[in-house]
Structure formats: C-alpha cells, structure tokens
Amino acid sequence: MVSPKLLDLLICPKCKSEHLLYQPEKSEIVCQDCGQVYRVEDDIPVMIAGEKDKL
Numbered sequence: 001m002v003s004p005k006l007l008d009l010l011i012c013p014k015c016k017s018e019h020l021l022y023q024p025e026k027s028e029i030v031c032q033d034c035g036q037v038y039r040v041e042d043d044i045p046v047m048i049a050g051e052k053d054k055l
C-alpha cells in the first residue's frame with residue numbers, strides 16, 4: 001500500500017492535478033483529470049507521464 005500521506009503530496013506531473021485515484025488492486029494511480037495512469041512499484045508511485053504507454 002502507498003501511504004495516504006504520500007498520496008496526499010502527489011500531483012500529476014502531466015496536468016498538475018491533485019485528483020489522483022489510487023487503485024491498490026492494480027498497483028496503479030490514475031489521474032482523474034487527464035486520465036494518465038502511473039505505475040506503483042514496491043509501494044513507490046512512478047510519477048512519470050507516458051511511462052506506462054511504453055511498456
């Protein structure tokens with residue numbers, strides 16, 4: 001699990017939105033404003049726009 005305090009601090013690097021939705025069952029964080037998906041690796045959010053699309 002990503003700590004709620006850490007999630008609180010995160011913003012979407014793509015659109016600067018704070019509206020990020022953590023989906024623990026998928027190990028993903030989705031930006032609710034621009035739809036960008038970020039991976040969570042070993043409970044560390046990988047906040048790089050476009051990262052997921054390369055995989």
Ligand SMILES: [Zn+2]
Pocket residue numbers: 012013014015016017031032033034035036
């Ligand atoms: Zn965004």
